[in-house]
Amino acid sequence: MNEREPKWTRRKDARPQEIIEAAIDEFVAKGYAHTKLTDVARRAGVVKGTIYRYFETKADLFRAVARHLASENLMAIQNTPGAADVDALTLLPLLLGHVAGKMSDARLPGIVRMVLLEGRMFPDLASVWHDEVIARVAGVLTGAIERGQKAGSIRAGDPALMLFSVMGPMLMGVLFRETFPDSPFAPDLRALGVQHADVLAAGLRV
Incomplete structure (x- = not known):
C-alpha cells in the first residue's frame, strides 16, 4: 500500500x-x-x-438530502443519555433548542421553503420530505408525549394533535423570518425555542 x-x-x-x-x-x-x-x-x-x-436521479439525490437532514437533526436528540425513556417535558427543551439552532442556518429553512413552494408541482418531493423528515421527527415527539401521559406527567390528549402545538410556533417563526427578514417582529429563533419550551411545559403538565 x-x-x-x-x-x-x-x-x-x-x-x-x-x-x-x-x-x-x-x-x-x-x-x-x-x-x-x-x-x-x-x-x-x-x-x-x-x-x-x-x-x-435528482429525486434519489433529494431523498438522500432529506435523510441526511433528518438524521443530522435527530441524532443529537436520540444520542442524549436516556432520550429513549424521557417524556416530552424533558425532551422538549432539548429538541426545540436544537431545532432553533439548525433553523438559524439558512440552508434548512431554505429546503423547507422549497418543499412548500414546489411540493404541488413535484408530489414526490413532498412525499419524500414527509416520509424521511416529518414522520421521523413526529415519531420521536409523539412517543415522548405518550410516555409522559402513561407516567401521569402530561395531560391527556391526542399526541398527534399535540405535535402541532409543539412545532407550530417554531415553523411559523421560520416562515416569518424567511418572508419578512427585515421586520422588527422577526423572532430570534433560539429565544423563541426557549420561551416556547417554557410555555409548553406549563400547558402540557398535569
Whole structure:
C-alpha cells in the first residue's frame, strides 16, 4: 500500500456526503425544478458521471438530502443519555433548542421553503420530505408525549394533535423570518425555542 492510497480511499468514501452537501446548496439557491445535476457536480468538485454512481436521479439525490437532514437533526436528540425513556417535558427543551439552532442556518429553512413552494408541482418531493423528515421527527415527539401521559406527567390528549402545538410556533417563526427578514417582529429563533419550551411545559403538565 503506497502513501497515497489512504487519501484516495478517504476521498472516495467522502464523495456521497460531498455531493449531498453540494445538492443542499443548489436546492436552496435555485429550487428543485431549476437544480441541475451538472451544477451539483461542479459545486461538489466532481464530474457529472460520479453522481450517477451514487444517485440514479435528482429525486434519489433529494431523498438522500432529506435523510441526511433528518438524521443530522435527530441524532443529537436520540444520542442524549436516556432520550429513549424521557417524556416530552424533558425532551422538549432539548429538541426545540436544537431545532432553533439548525433553523438559524439558512440552508434548512431554505429546503423547507422549497418543499412548500414546489411540493404541488413535484408530489414526490413532498412525499419524500414527509416520509424521511416529518414522520421521523413526529415519531420521536409523539412517543415522548405518550410516555409522559402513561407516567401521569402530561395531560391527556391526542399526541398527534399535540405535535402541532409543539412545532407550530417554531415553523411559523421560520416562515416569518424567511418572508419578512427585515421586520422588527422577526423572532430570534433560539429565544423563541426557549420561551416556547417554557410555555409548553406549563400547558402540557398535569
